[in-house]
Amino acid sequence: MMTLPDLTVLRPGSVAEAVEALRANPGARVLAGGTDIVPNLKYGMYDTRHLVALRGLSSELRYVREHQSGELRLGAMCSIDELGRSELVKARVPALADACRQIAGPQLRRMGTLGGNLCLDTRCVYVNQSHFWRSALGYCLKKDGTVCHVVAGGKRCVAAASNDTAPVLLALDASVKTISPRGERTIALHEFYVADGLHNTVLAPDELLTEVRIPAAAARRRQAFAKLRMRAAIDFPALNLAVALELDGHSVKSVSLAVSALAARPALIKGLQDLHGHAADAIFAEELGRRAHKQCKPLTNIGIDPGWRRDVLPVLVRRTVLRAIG
Amino acid sequence: MRPSVFIRLLVNGEEHALAVPAQRTLLEALRYDLGLTGSKQGCDKGDCGACTVLARERAGEGRGEAILSCITLAQDAQDLAITTIEGLAGPQGLDPVQRAFADCGALQCGFCQPGMMLSARALLDDNPKPTLPQIQEALSGNLCRCTGYTKIYEAVQVAAGLRAPAQRAPVQSERAAPSDSKAQTVKEIVP
Ligand SMILES: Cc1cc2nc3c(=O)[nH]c(=O)nc-3n(C[C@H](O)[C@H](O)[C@H](O)COP(=O)(O)OP(=O)(O)OC[C@H]3O[C@@H](n4cnc5c(N)ncnc54)[C@H](O)[C@@H]3O)c2cc1C
Ligand code: SF4
Ligand code: FES
Ligand code: FES
DSSP states (O other), X not given: OXXXXXXXXXXXXXHHXXXXXXXXXXXXXXXXXXXXXXXXXXXXXXXXXXXXXXXXXXXXXXXXXXXXXXXXXXXXXXXXXXHHHXXXXXHHOHHHHHHHHTSSOHHHHXXXXXXXXXXXXXXXXXXXXXXXXXXXXXXXXXXXXXXXSSSTTOSSOOOBOOOSHHHHHHHTTOEEEEEETTEEEEEEGGGTBOSOTTSOBSOOTTOEEEEEEEOGGGGGSEEEEEEEOSSSSSOOOSEEEEEEEEEETTEEEEEEEEEESSSSSOEEOOOOGGGTTSBSSHHHHHHHHHHHHHHOOOOTTSSSOHHHHHHHHHHHHHHHHHHXXX | OOOEXXXXXXXXXXXXXXXXXXXXXXXXXXXXXXXXTTSOOSSSSSSSOTTEEEEEXXXXXXSOEEEEGGGXXXXXXXXEEEEOGGGTSBTXXXXXXXXXXXXXXXXXXXXXXXXXXXXXXXXXXXXXXXXXXXXXXXXXXXXXXXXXXXXHHHHHHHHXXXXXXOOOOOOXXXXXXXXXXXXXXXXXXXX
């Protein structure tokens, strides 16, 4: 039994009220589906005294819409389950629907939201533990301590970004819309994440993610998502990745590959431009696997052998690319 | 004493007004404030499914979908209509899911059962004739450390009217051969 710390729960009925609640209560945290923040609060990972619950914002922030520009717009309060089932999402961004269907287990997919998934806290075997467990180890940089147990002598937390929608949305050049007491902004997803396990996004504490925007071009790209995990349900990713390709006949016009569950920031594999014009074939898939292997170094932040995860990565990339090519 | 808040919960069709600590989870409110201990406190952090309850918007219809009460705040559940295992049986007696679990012997220690049966009920409400993979998927967020799941899947198929409980031949054990003379003489020394 793990009781929650003392909390005041605020229940705004609109986006405007939620922004006001965040402004009036510095240090408050947002509660959407609660599937990440509630366990973390039970672990004593946050010192916050106020939660701003977003359930009352569902009428404003729960939608799947196609804008006249062809852009797909997803409200932050869409549940992971409904995105996995949405005909529009399946038709336009099948890799996203696929990723959603592989998140956690069925109950968690119904409770969990898209906004909460993109803002998921980073994870590490040394921190997603009870306060007693962490105290026995002398804590770590992420909370209450001064050392990192993953990187000896490390000065920066490298807990793993573990959100399964992030690699897909990164590979498809999505962006997010936010609102705070200072107004609204739109942030490209490749600028949204930062390499800091303590807080791996550029969101300010009083800023709310309201919408995800996926460009019209995403529907024309061949795409696939893959996830490595020990059990086929419930488990967080031991690795996840997404590939998006534009083909011109049988040759590759453009390609992006995102890999995550490594460190704090989901990684876009760099330097793939020289592959544009390459035939979309098994050699190309093999080459992407080789490059991902070179650029990605799994760590012990996830309790599954990092050497094995690294060995598996190029295989997973190759298979996923071949699946995308079809 | 932690600060209390006043909340309303709609559980199994009954409205309850409660004063609870602000950080009470729905599971704690069910078990410790309402005495509905059918919902189990397993991991208490969203992994195991033992605390599964059914929930829908108050204005909605039916019993709703399976969610985890251990990571739902009681305050945040006030807009929901909740069904727990205590509310599954109707005036006609046990729900077909409960009856099928009993008929199939789909339980051992029983700890996972309230959650299992509620996940199964929500599946059948939504999809009355599920395939085996659909049953497996719907129950994939409920862990059972005893049964190995085979009889649980069978019970859901039975509840859906897709099959009869398996007829398993009673184990044919051979009579032990008399091992020594004492065993033979027991009768004689009993008064
Ligand atoms: C057992 C278990 C297994 C899981 N497996 C997976 C998995 O395989 N893959 C995966 O990706 N996730 C997994 N999760 C995590 C989680 O269920 C999902 O990521 C879910 O989508 C999180 O959404 P939520 O609404 O519940 O987030 P919450 O817990 O409500 O919030 C998560 C974080 O985001 C912030 N936040 C939420 N919404 C907003 C918003 N609109 N604006 C700004 N900040 C916001 C919160 O303040 C909090 O810090 C798992 C969780 C559990 C308990
Ligand atoms: S990566 Fe290091 S600092 Fe970060 S949570 Fe893990 S042990 Fe702590
Ligand atoms: S008690 Fe394990 S998921 Fe709630
Ligand atoms: S019967 Fe014991 S956990 Fe399922």
